[in-house]
Amino acid sequence: MLSEPSTSRPFDVHGKPGERTSAPAATGRRDAVDPALCRQWLRDMLMIREFENRCMQQYQDKKIGGFCHIYIGQEAIAVGCTAAVRPNDPIVTAYRDHGHALARGMAARHCMAEMFGKIGGCAKGKGGSMHMFDREHHLYGGHGIVGAQIPLGVGLAFACKYMDEVIDGQPNSRVALAFLGDGALNQGAIHEAMNLAGLLDIPCVIICENNGYSMGTSIHRGTTMGHDIISKAIGYGIDGYVVDGMDVLSVYHDMSAIVEKCRRESRPAFVDMRCYRFKGHSMSDPRKYRTPEEENQYASDDPIGRLKLHLEERGELTEAVLKEMQKEIRDEVREAIAWSEASPEPPMSELYHDVFVEPHGPFNGTSLPQMLQGKDLR
Amino acid sequence: MSTVTVIDPTMTATREIEFRDALREAMSQEMRRDPRVFLLGEEVAQYNGAYKVSKGMLEEFGPRRIIDTPISESGFAGMAIGAAMMGLRPIVEFMSWSFSLVAADPILNNAPKMLYMSGGQFGCPIVFRGNDGAGGQLGSTHSWCVEGLYSNVPGLKMAIPSCPEDAKGLMTTAIRDDDPVFFLESERMLGMKGHVPEGDYLIPFGQAKVRREGTDCTLVSFGRPVNFCLDAAAELAKEGISCEVLDMRTIRPLDIDSIVRSVRKTNYCVVVDQSWSFGSPGSEVASQVHQHCFDDLDNFVHRVHSADVPTPYAFNLEQEYLPNARRICEAVRSCLYRA
Ligand SMILES: Cc1ncc(C[n+]2csc(CCOP(=O)(O)OP(=O)(O)O)c2C)c(N)n1
Ligand SMILES: [Mg+2]
Numbered sequence: 001m002l003s004e005p006s007t008s009r010p011f012d013v014h015g016k017p018g019e020r021t022s023a024p025a026a027t028g029r030r031d032a033v034d035p036a037l038c039r040q041w042l043r044d045m046l047m048i049r050e051f052e053n054r055c056m057q058q059y060q061d062k063k064i065g066g067f068c069h070i071y072i073g074q075e076a077i078a079v080g081c082t083a084a085v086r087p088n089d090p091i092v093t094a095y096r097d098h099g100h101a102l103a104r105g106m107a108a109r110h111c112m113a114e115m116f117g118k119i120g121g122c123a124k125g126k127g128g129s130m131h132m133f134d135r136e137h138h139l140y141g142g143h144g145i146v147g148a149q150i151p152l153g154v155g156l157a158f159a160c161k162y163m164d165e166v167i168d169g170q171p172n173s174r175v176a177l178a179f180l181g182d183g184a185l186n187q188g189a190i191h192e193a194m195n196l197a198g199l200l201d202i203p204c205v206i207i208c209e210n211n212g213y214s215m216g217t218s219i220h221r222g223t224t225m226g227h228d229i230i231s232k233a234i235g236y237g238i239d240g241y242v243v244d245g246m247d248v249l250s251v252y253h254d255m256s257a258i259v260e261k262c263r264r265e266s267r268p269a270f271v272d273m274r275c276y277r278f279k280g281h282s283m284s285d286p287r288k289y290r291t292p293e294e295e296n297q298y299a300s301d302d303p304i305g306r307l308k309l310h311l312e313e314r315g316e317l318t319e320a321v322l323k324e325m326q327k328e329i330r331d332e333v334r335e336a337i338a339w340s341e342a343s344p345e346p347p348m349s350e351l352y353h354d355v356f357v358e359p360h361g362p363f364n365g366t367s368l369p370q371m372l373q374g375k376d377l378r
Numbered sequence: 379m380s381t382v383t384v385i386d387p388t389m390t391a392t393r394e395i396e397f398r399d400a401l402r403e404a405m406s407q408e409m410r411r412d413p414r415v416f417l418l419g420e421e422v423a424q425y426n427g428a429y430k431v432s433k434g435m436l437e438e439f440g441p442r443r444i445i446d447t448p449i450s451e452s453g454f455a456g457m458a459i460g461a462a463m464m465g466l467r468p469i470v471e472f473m474s475w476s477f478s479l480v481a482a483d484p485i486l487n488n489a490p491k492m493l494y495m496s497g498g499q500f501g502c503p504i505v506f507r508g509n510d511g512a513g514g515q516l517g518s519t520h521s522w523c524v525e526g527l528y529s530n531v532p533g534l535k536m537a538i539p540s541c542p543e544d545a546k547g548l549m550t551t552a553i554r555d556d557d558p559v560f561f562l563e564s565e566r567m568l569g570m571k572g573h574v575p576e577g578d579y580l581i582p583f584g585q586a587k588v589r590r591e592g593t594d595c596t597l598v599s600f601g602r603p604v605n606f607c608l609d610a611a612a613e614l615a616k617e618g619i620s621c622e623v624l625d626m627r628t629i630r631p632l633d634i635d636s637i638v639r640s641v642r643k644t645n646y647c648v649v650v651d652q653s654w655s656f657g658s659p660g661s662e663v664a665s666q667v668h669q670h671c672f673d674d675l676d677n678f679v680h681r682v683h684s685a686d687v688p689t690p691y692a693f694n695l696e697q698e699y700l701p702n703a704r705r706i707c708e709a710v711r712s713c714l715y716r717a
Contacts, residue, residue, distance in 0.1 A: 123497030155460020192453025
């Protein structure tokens, strides 16, 4: 049912030519999506790209501190996965999280202000680049410890099921998405979480954004069975799928099918989402561990380029529409930066705020960030 | 936060139950009143709990709410934290807190920090509970006092009952608390019997209790060693030394006001803490007493801890290792210049 990326080109960071995976056969379904929706995805992906490019500048200008991990190259995954689930299906991810936040619907200004360490940030400037949270859009972070978010994601799905069965007594059948990197496959926590999800029938889709590298360590240097990582999930009784993460149409079609199956059967799934990160691991990475030839080949696989081409081939994208889209996005991100600059630093009262719910001693209680005030959060 | 409860109005009743029954009563009552509460951990359901704390709970609440997990402390602690972020109220049983070390990342890096790093968006109403401290000759790896390690972390609360009544009252409060609570029990005390009030019974956090009134020296302790202090106080009374025994009940938050009030009366203070001395709750209490009672003290605060060695197996060595009554008596005599 699922698409499989080509293995016939000179560079393949995920598997050597000829190596087979345990994945089911591809559907090759790529069309039949409403062109307006496709254009929306193009816009969402361009938005993430522009946002990330401007993030890099802001980082160089020292407006952003700490660690900052750029999502460029992987935009089709956040956008396609978000499109394949319901708005109230909870999601959780690791530190490379700006794309997920934007795709889920967080305004660029709150995401940028968070990185600027300003009160207008999604976490009032107390989380930073690696900790994007958005309760309105059911984004449960943004987590910094490699692999640790996967038990949390399984817990989100567990809670959805528990609420259906114990509290509400009616099936809302929500499914959680939990994202991790290929390097995270080697963390014990994710294996414990997969075993639990398999054992307890937990409807969590574990999505490995397999960009072939864990910092400077290629998947083949760090991971056994690197060409066939779904075999790890299969070992826990979980269905595994390989999806072309450089193609938003494949991501959308394949994820829709996977998510609906999990919803129907209340079971977990694991996805080897094959992709490539175009930039360094974080802002301080000179990328000495990979060749320009390899990078160039993957650049020609750009998910944004592929979607543009698809729309153009269908006669659904004109130069004028694209130009207008790009202009709007540039303006929006520019506005987000200006807004973030103008947003005040967190007041000193924030230092002891949000430590405990109940005020006591020096701890002055908790409150929602600006972006959620007045929102219906159920 | 600062009232010392000396006389408890509920003490008129005399029903006596075991410490483990008191824990179970609190959990079961809370599960009846709030469907968001559930219990998970190793052997909690079908086996009735490795230490029978959850005996019969599977029968009453069923497998959706009393959940047996595999031996995956990191995995199930993390899973429970995810569920708590969505508003459920998990109780996570660690067979022993010693085994929580493999779950250090979720319990220390996620639960107590979630509210802060999400800017107030996601709290973590969860209780982690289990046996803490030396059991009966369990050796080095199974005898951890995690209060020394974990109380260092902001964003968590830590309750350590010393008797069945407090086990129930503190557990009920822990389950209703909106923040993560680390609840430390002792395998050595699970069979201890005592009066426990029926029905809803809550003991507020951050309120020490005077277990024995006295005039010559304040003994500050929490958890199982409170009982060692009471033994020591009885022994010292024979020598004409009157000890006031203060049971902290929670060390986060810490009721420093009650300690200060007592020390201003006795002018001497001995802290008894089962964890190792270096960077411990005991050293924190001593430091705060020195700060607040500098002019009231007639000697520096003395401390009795577990010996600064891995927990030994041999019976005699383990007894000597613990902050036992004999060592407490020696510390009090020394503090009062009567050694
Ligand atoms: C437990 C832990 N160890 C090490 C790190 C440092 N670290 C951060 S990201 C990373 C590489 C992870 O790679 P991968 O999972 O493939 O994700 P990607 O960065 O490719 O998105 C490392 C080693 C960490 N954050 N947490
Ligand atoms: Mg990677």
